Amino acid sequence: MRDVSSLEELVGALEALYERALAKGRERFVGENGRVDGKKLNQEQLAAHGLAYLATETHAARQLAEWAGACGPTERAIAGAYVGELARSLRGGIDLGACETVSLQALGLSEGDLRETILKDELQSWAEEHSSPEAYVGIAKTARDGDPGSLGLERDADGELLMEIRAQFRRFVDSQVIPKAQEIHQQDVLIPMAIVDQMSELGVFGLTIPEEYDGLGMSKVAMCVATEELSRGYIGVGSLGTRAEIAAELILGGGTDEQKKHWLPKIAAGEVLPTAVFTEPNTGSDLAHLGTRATRQDDGSYRVHGQKTWITHAVRADLMTLLARTDADEPGYKGLSMFLAPKTRLDPAPGEPEFVDQGLEGTEIEVLGYRGMKEYELSFDDFAVPADALLGGEEGAGFKQLMRTFESARIQTAARGVGVAQAALDDALLYAMERVQFGRPIFEFPRVARKIGRMVARIQAARQLTFFSARQKDMEKRCDLEAGMAKLLATRAAWESADANVQIHGGNGFAIEYLASRLLVDARVLSIFEGANEIQAHVVARRLLEG
Structure with a gap:
């Protein structure tokens, strides 16, 4: 069990490093009155947003460690790769997105802070081993053989029901959505009403609406499971429920009794879009x-x-x-x-x-x-x-009412990101096994397999952070921080996975007829809507500093 204990030690070291960065951030951005200096936060966005991304990656590492601890060797390998790579890469700075990094020194951290936390010799050796190219290739081979890691839903009290929901939506997506998705995209037409009507029958639009208003009254975790599967088929289909989710949250949180009775049953039934x-x-x-x-x-x-x-x-x-x-x-x-x-x-x-x-x-x-x-x-x-x-x-009261929807909307967007990322992983695996070059499937080339292994790890990290934020919401805890982090990580995972999938396809990935090209443009929007990721990082940073 040394792998598990070392994983815990490394996650603990990452958390200790983050706590030091947070303390430095509070010295820098929080005044004597205990309030965050908004002007300074705007002026020094790189440092503030670096703190947000460090917190996001560290929190994801914690969720992966807990997930792996409850599962088996595949999950431990995936968690080890993600956490190990994070610990190895931080010395070079924090990745904020395309063309942007920020150094740990910009967050006020010193070389001594690193040596006392993540750069301890035994931890770096463990990180190097578990995030090596060979480790990622091993993860890719396991995924190829049908084991990309558990979803982790067995930790939920209704885990069996959640798996049934996943299976039901997977059947619908595979039979009804995927066969039509490319045509919808290429012809730039509306999703057929036949699909919308079937989604109504499956309860998509009333999934989390209480039963007293004719909804299914299910959890936000169930919403994530359904959204991920629908988005795996086509992001447009996965997003059809978003507007119903926002409208229902608005009405439940701020509507009169008459408004609830009038609109919620109609939204739940798909009668009103x-x-x-x-x-x-x-x-x-x-x-x-x-x-x-x-x-x-x-x-x-x-x-x-x-x-x-x-x-x-x-x-x-x-x-x-x-x-x-x-x-x-x-x-x-x-x-x-x-x-x-x-x-x-x-x-x-x-x-x-x-x-x-x-x-x-x-x-x-x-x-x-x-x-x-x-x-x-x-x-x-x-x-x-x-x-x-x-x-x-x-x-x-409009803005206050709207703010009540932000948590659910961002959790749902994170689930959409996971779904698109999973679609890219599925497509990459299939193509890499079928495409033969130099006498063998391109999956056998280490750089192709390593990309796939890294996709598996990034997707699982985003999935577990998304599920965690949904569980917090289901327990009626404030989770705007966790939801924002999930949105940051999952939308990045979607883009990275879609981009890697295009690279694995080579020239074919640039062709409109291939799924890879659609997934790339679909993934791109995720870091823009429901609060651009720059805005989201700013919100996360402020919440962290406020405590």
């Missing part, structure tokens, strides 16, 4: 400065004027969760209100009108990937919203 209408062309993640106005009329209704952008599945939606400014004298968050605004659902043929409601027009935004639902810029010009559409019947 919601869309989130928050972002504006000139604000992006800066929601405090939204300009769309909702003006109250004498009869209590509202008239909406303004522009929204990146609105997903807008044509088919019958309900818009619409964030608009109701108080022109309050320029910040307090002037925002949330509406449950009905609209007409359409499924038009090419050339037919896409929006028919008076005061609402839309223009499609053509995109590289993440197709199947289509993105729109919406224009509101005296668009009518009924009086009972104001969420909770309360003006000025």
Whole structure:
């Protein structure tokens, strides 16, 4: 059991190093009044975001160690590779994403801090051995033979049910989604309603809605399991449930009893398809400065004027969760209100009108990937919203109501990332075993197999961190920190895996006809939406510093 104890020792050393970085960060960014200096945090983003990523990787290492401790040799090998590589690579800095690293010295850490934690000779020797090229090739061979590691769901009280849910969605994805996904992407068309209807029958849109509102009342872990499988088939299908999840969270957290009774059963049944209408062309993640106005009329209704952008599945939606400014004298968050605004659902043929409601027009935004639902810029010009559409019947509470959805939305986005990453791994394995060069399958070349082994480790780390954040949510614990970390790690895993898959395919990976090229463009969007990863790292850093 020396592997297990050494793994624990190395994770402990990583945690000790992180604690030193956190202490340095608090000295640097937290004032005598105990508050984070926001101006300084903005000025020194590299150090702050480095702390966020160090915390994320360290937390993932802890979750992998606990997962491996409850499982077998395959899981211990995967955890050892991930944790070992992290401990080896940190001396060269922290990876923040494409073209960006930050040194540990920028976080205030010294060579002495490293020597007293992760650079102890016995730990570095263990790390070198367990994250060696040979170790990764061994992991790849085990995955090739059908054992990429347990999901870890046996730790959940309803683990057997969760595995049944996974099997049910896997059958649906393999038979109904994967055969159509390439065509949907290449022709840039909406996901067929036949698939949407089958998802309704499977309970996708009401998975976590309480049974009293005709939902299935399942856990956020169950939501992750279903989302990962659907996204493995096609990210557009995996994302269809996102808007239902956001709308349901908004209504459950801030709606009146009448709003809950009216909308939640319809959302759960798939009778109503919601869309989130928050972002504006000139604000992006800066929601405090939204300009769309909702003006109250004498009869209590509202008239909406303004522009929204990146609105997903807008044509088919019958309900818009619409964030608009109701108080022109309050320029910040307090002037925002949330509406449950009905609209007409359409499924038009090419050339037919896409929006028919008076005061609402839309223009499609053509995109590289993440197709199947289509993105729109919406224009509101005296668009009518009924009086009972104001969420909770309360003006000025819109941003607070929206914030309640961030945890679930980011957990769900992390699960989408894991699903896309898993699709890339599956595709890479299949191609590497079938493609023959120089008289043998390319899987037999160490650099190909090592890539696949590393994909396995990165995906499992992201999966276990995502499940952990979902479990925290299910226990009704605050988990915005964990959800943000899961989103950071899983979206990176998706991009790295999709990129490696293209490389393994060589020139074929660049061809539109191959799945690899679609997975690459689908993976790219994940680090942008639901809070760009730069914004997410900033939020995580602030929460860490606040304690």
